[in-house]
Amino acid sequence: MEPVNLFELAARQSQWLSVRQSAIAGNIANANTPGYVARDVEPFEKVLDRAAVSLSATQAGHLGDAATNAGFAVKQEETTGSILPSGNTVVLENELLKAGEVRRSFELNTAIVKAFHAMMMAAVKS
Amino acid sequence: MDALTAALKVAASGLGAQSERLRVVSENLANAQSTGSSPGADPYRRKTVSFVTELDRATGGSLVEIGSVDRDPSKFPVEFQPGNEAADEKGYVKMPNVNVLVEMADMSEANRSYEANLQVIKQARDLISMTIDLLRGQ
């Protein structure tokens, strides 16, 4: 298996989490808009599968995406829950649950990066 | 503009929209008893808001805004108040088509949505802080 650069993987995940956060923000802001269908970003596993070849390369270029969604697909979710008569499918509780997940993952992500950065610096100091 | 800042912008638009909704609700509640001033005149007509999504070109975020403030077209209920200055010749007064219970329910919904948007702002702000903290304390 190709060695994976931890910092690049963490950077990609934090981008994904940020895009998910903005999708959640859009859903919550539009919770009362008629006809608005809740949206979510594609799962991170799919992103990894797609990028399996390029992630292990040391190219920083593909991380510098200017577009807000950074190349992740943000699509309308299939509605498993209730659809209001107005056509709105946003369930506030689910959105807040997702936001909690994003927060936990993000905290773990930054903690890991901080720790490995510190280890790297300590190891490299002569 | 990165995604977290976009999230802040979107949530801020949500706050603005819910605030306007609350303003309209409080107008309705304040005027729930406002009858007309001359016999047979129309009373206060309930206001309604409609939300509309606006796609922000710069960030790709789904901002929300109040599309329009309309008037509820439903019929005015009628009460028998012969002494009222707006009473017609039979003594009936047209009352505003405001149902206080409906407005209170709308108000608590608006509050809930407002709180949810506020939480998004707090979280997005915290996530940005966490990122910057990576460089701190080394």
Next chain:
Amino acid sequence: MIGGLGAVHLKPSVGGAGETGLAGSGASAAGDGATTFAEALGQAASKTVGTLQNAESVAIRALSGDADTRQVVDAVMSAQQALQTAVSIRDKIVSAYLEISRMGI
């Protein structure tokens, strides 16, 4: 992962198993990237400079209000790692030189 210091890649990462980080960098440097140790060091040095310059330009854009927060942080951390690595290598080289120069002929 340790091989992914960003600045010191004395062997191209496609090779996988050969990346052992700094300890093995001297031996593995004679890979397809460079033919002599000097060239390998030169490449490492220019990678370091590149990383530092990138960090500086991203930071300048951030101060002008333009950049993504995480990108700035990542660039700065990479620069810190690269710089620390380069400094340690320099120190080792200097002390090695001094030791050799002290050797009796």
